């Protein structure tokens with residue numbers, strides 16, 4: 026045997042020595058060098074052997090180790106996805122997030138030097154897949170729909186389920202489904218030699234996968250787990266001394282300070298949502314966006330260079346606000362902060378060593394509603410002489426690896442849709458992330474070299490309040506949609522479905538009650554004709570039901586537009602984002618003169634104008650004197666059809682990306698109605714423009730909304746003239762005879778207490794005695810921060826409201842036809 030002339034890791038990777046059917050790939054030398062750095066590449070042989078010998082393989086490796094970009098290429102090079110190989114079907118790769126599906130397809134295409142669509146993606150309304158595609162990235166939702174159409178997934182030779190550790194609902198259901206598809210394909214292969222078994226690769230960034238690997242309900246023998254050793258540089262973790270509740274403010278302080286003091290290197294900041302990101306981005310731009318680039322600051326952090334061990338603190342019963350933590354290095358040299366928070370303002374008056382100004386900040390937001398082209402900007406290098414500062418939601422936690430990040434700032438919170446089992450209400454709440462997530466986040470700083478993670482919470486809070494792992498999403502969501510999908514695939518007994526973590530029986534029973542009410546399933550729990558039809562639409566069962574009653578009074582085009590609007594994310598930009606914050610405060614903090622400069626006056630004028638425009642526009646959306654959110658939404662969707670431009674959206678404080686999606690959804694829904702329901706064969710799916718509905722149609726539409734949300738009615742609690750008007754859940758019989766509200770919940774008087782009209786609703790502009798007696802809401806929101814002090818705990822507010830009459834509700838409850 027001849028000795029290799031070069032150490033193995035320096036040899037070019039197998040571009041030529043492919044075995045039979047393998048595909049030879051000529052990669053760019055730069056890409057080849059970058060690949061060799063990835064831990065996963067070192068494990069190629071082991072991974073491919075495991076896949077060769079097993080139908081199901083699990084790969085665990087830290088974020089950035091190369092799983093998503095490399096494993097599909099391994100399969101491709103081994104012949105999967107090639108038409109004339111023994112394994113000709115597509116290589117499917119699923120992602121929980123659209124942004125990851127798109128960007129990863131692009132990256133893998135680049136790495137393979139793909140000029141066509143060999144590597145393609147498919148997300149809900151967009152795709153690049155064609156006849157030449159071999160590797161198809163898609164959201165897990167897309168593959169789930171494909172399973173519903175072909176349970177054998179004949180198009181595919183291999184499926185890679187990525188980010189399985191995130192435990193999204195779709196991923197969980199998909200893995201349950203795939204466990205059966207694998208069996209089916211193995212059976213089919215035995216009978217017919219032209220059919221090949223399907224390979225399943227489950228990839229996870231953490232080792233917490235026992236729910237999947239050691240779960241006899243899923244896989245009778247545990248699949249092999251290949252662990253890829255992370256090639257991670259050390260990350261020094263700095264806890265805050267105190268955990269402040271105003272964490273966006275705290276992030277601003279820390280980032281400002283860090284920017285001035287830390288050597289060059291990208292910042293990645295984790296916040297909970299778009300609002301906060303925009304707010305912080307504006308503040309940072311006001312403070313650092315305009316200053317000229319300079320050489321790197323000379324101050325070095327000195328306090329904690331070595332990997333940090335969390336100092337042991339006796340937490341006792343103390344409130345976390347009294348607990349200080351170790352020095353995080355961003356205080357160094359400034360005695361003023363030694364003792365904590367009283368002298369906060371002082372912190373901004375830093376004398377730069379050597380008098381150099383700070384670098385310019387190149388600030389980029391990253392959240393799911395951001396237009397795709399803006400999302401992709403995070404992969405571009407920042408302008409010369411500036412520091413990249415990425416303000417992200419947990420999109421950046423595991424699915425995307427952003428180059429050049431050396432410093433992570435972690436607020437430690439995330440906004441999650443939560444679901445209260447007892448009251449059956451959903452809410453968006455900000456809560457602590459899990460320890461596993463916190464560690465994922467800090468790991469993002471160690472990709473290119475040693476890094477630092479600044480946590481905006483104390484180690485005491487981390488130890489005491491952070492759960493080890495987050496619950497699977499399936500346990501935190503209403504599951505009527507999942508239940509209907511499964512039933513529509515003839516899985517009568519949903520309890521028997523191989524869920525990686527099964528939802529509790531109470532939740533399943535409740536979902537079935539709602540589906541029965543919506544007439545999607547029969548008394549015996551089997552899917553009805555209506556239910557089968559409902560399952561065709563990419564909508565929650567509530568909206569699907571509305572759609573199917575929507576043709577009365579010639580309402581169908583309006584119903585489609587309304588349902589599309591209601592099931593999309595919020596179209597309206599909230600007031601606090603629409604109106605620019607004043608620059609005066611920043612001026613003070615920068616130590617400038619506190620008097621009003623010309624700039625401040627201009628800013629104030631701009632703000633006043635924006636507020637006026639905002640109010641005028643928002644009121645204008647309510648036509649026919651209607652005050653419901655539903656009809657306001659319909660109006661916006663209708664107007665956008667006449668002027669589908671970004672400029673129009675900007676002028677009207679609505680989101681272009683969401684409206685574009687609604688437009689696509691309208692067409693999709695109309696098309697599905699046209700092709701699936703004989704009576705609607707003449708529906709024109711491309712008719713975007715609508716005449717305003719008649720008052721009678723408006724009433725009918727409201728009643729239809731109520732039909733889908735019959736269990737989410739609120740009734741005026743009192744007639745007190747003192748605002749705000751209070752609402753509560755109705756009690757059966759007393760308030761609305763016949764209304765089957767309470768049995769749905771199984772609770773007579775939910776402990777939720779009073780609920781209020783959200784201030785963004787047009788109904789909030791009514792005087793107390795004009796407020797309707799009954800409203801139907803889409804969801805309840807405990808706005809903001811449930812971690813706030815007791816007295817600042819937010820009220821529970823109803824979102825997306827439709828006013829209805831007692832008569833309409835009673836008619837619905839009795840099942841009588843809609844109003845005439």
Ligand code: ADP
Pocket residue numbers: 063086087088089090091092093094095128132404423424425426427428472
């Ligand atoms: P994993 O899936 O294990 O988290 P990835 O395969 O996503 O890892 O990333 C592997 C490497 O590829 C990372 O080091 C990352 O920097 C690089 N990479 C991924 N996407 C891009 C991109 N769009 N541009 C540049 N580099 C990228």
Ligand code: MG
Pocket residue numbers: 089092093094187423424
């Ligand atoms: Mg990945």
